[in-house]
Amino acid sequence: MTETTGYSGGGFVHVKNPHLDSMEEDILYHLDLGTKTHNLPAMFGDIKFVCVGGSPNRMRAFAQFMRRELGLAGAGEELPDICAGSDRYAMYRAGPVLSISHGMGIPSISIMLHELIKLLHHAKCRDVTIIRIGTSGGLVWQQVTGVPSSGLASVSLCPGIEAGSVVITDTAVDSSFQPRFEQVVLGEVVVRSTELDKDLAEELLACSREIADFPTLIGHTMCTYDFYEGQGRLDGALCSFSSEKKLEYLRRAYDAGVRNIEMESTAFAALCGLCGLKAAVVCVALLDRLEGDQIRASHEVLWEYQQRPQRLIAAFIRQRLGLGPAGRSQH
Numbered sequence: 043m044t045e046t047t048g049y050s051g052g053g054f055v056h057v058k059n060p061h062l063d064s065m066e067e068d069i070l071y072h073l074d075l076g077t078k079t080h081n082l083p084a085m086f087g088d089i090k091f092v093c094v095g096g097s098p099n100r101m102r103a104f105a106q107f108m109r110r111e112l113g114l115a116g117a118g119e120e121l122p123d124i125c126a127g128s129d130r131y132a133m134y135r136a137g138p139v140l141s142i143s144h145g146m147g148i149p150s151i152s153i154m155l156h157e158l159i160k161l162l163h164h165a166k167c168r169d170v171t172i173i174r175i176g177t178s179g180g181l182v183w184q185q186v187t188g189v190p191s192s193g194l195a196s197v198s199l200c201p202g203i204e205a206g207s208v209v210i211t212d213t214a215v216d217s218s219f220q221p222r223f224e225q226v227v228l229g230e231v232v233v234r235s236t237e238l239d240k241d242l243a244e245e246l247l248a249c250s251r252e253i254a255d256f257p258t259l260i261g262h263t264m265c266t267y268d269f270y271e272g273q274g275r276l277d278g279a280l281c282s283f284s285s286e287k288k289l290e291y292l293r294r295a296y297d298a299g300v301r302n303i304e305m306e307s308t309a310f311a312a313l314c315g316l317c318g319l320k321a322a323v324v325c326v327a328l329l330d331r332l333e334g335d336q337i338r339a340s341h342e343v344l345w346e347y348q349q350r351p352q353r354l355i356a357a358f359i360r361q362r363l364g365l366g367p368a369g370r371s372q373h
């Protein structure tokens with residue numbers, strides 16, 4: 043069975059579950075929120091941007107950064123975690139921006155998204171844009187044109203753009219480079235589309251041109267179920283393939299349009315698309331996977347890399363809110 047994306051009219055979030063209407067109460071267990079215990083429309087009805095990412099600290103830092111970027115009162119103060127009663131996910135608010143952590147991998151982000159999407163539905167949110175701001179492994183070969191001593195121009199492929207590049211996903215693909223997300227439902231495989239909003243990706247790329255100090259590109263993002271064997275790493279506790287086989291696989295991924303690898307984008311694209319949310323995935327590449335597997339950069343460098351998607355999204359949100367040129371502040 044194949045399910046396809048369907049953007050909805052009215053800008054409302056669509057939950058496609060007839061059972062929800064007959065439930066007296068909806069407990070969003072992993073967020074520690076609920077329809078009887080919380081006034082969700084009052085708490086969240088004006089949310090327009092939702093940003094998600096793996097780590098709770100990153101998402102708290104992003105909310106604090108957004109408070110400064112939006113010039114909100116109390117920008118320097120500690121932010122309360124809206125989900126403090128649950129130790130699964132963390133959620134912070136900065137004006138119309140909600141910032142939520144999702145943990146690592148598809149099962150973790152799926153649970154969070156089910157509850158987040160129901161939250162946006164119960165809160166009657168409209169015209170919400172959702173963006174995953176994450177980290178990834180880069181797969182970036184660069185076309186190099188050279189004129190060797192023979193005087194003839196030649197084009198060759200070299201492992202290219204340095205770590206720290208930011209990839210905006212046009213399509214999330216699985217580990218066979220297919221634009222699909224397979225969910226097992228009652229023992230049957232349901233195939234869901236992983237198309238993301240192309241206009242949103244282009245809008246983000248246009249915003250990135252205002253931020254000169256790191257490269258940003260659009261490409262496919264490969265989503266895997268594992269960080270080690272699943273991403274062709276040679277440094278896991280298990281590895282049954284050679285270095286040549288690894289490079290051959292990554293090269294095939296590159297030829298299929300893949301520019302980075304992470305672990306959530308297909309589920310994110312599928313769930314958000316089916317529920318009528320305009321969605322984007324923006325991840326920084328922590329390393330070039332064609333050059334190695336281990337992440338060797340220092341904590342300071344990695345922290346600065348993680349800020350790059352956040353700076354881009356801050357510029358985008360400021361632009362959408364009509365706040366003038368993108369903020370250039372760093373955290």
Ligand SMILES: O=P(O)(O)O[C@@H]1C[C@H](O)[C@@H](CO)O1
Pocket residue numbers: 095096097145146147175176177178269304305306
């Ligand atoms: O958004 P983050 O940086 O958490 O996402 C990537 C994909 C995996 O969850 C994790 C692996 O290190 O990083």
Ligand SMILES: O=c1cc[nH]c(=O)[nH]1
Pocket residue numbers: 177178179180269273303304305328
């Ligand atoms: O290589 C990497 C780096 C970050 N996240 C991933 O999933 N893979």
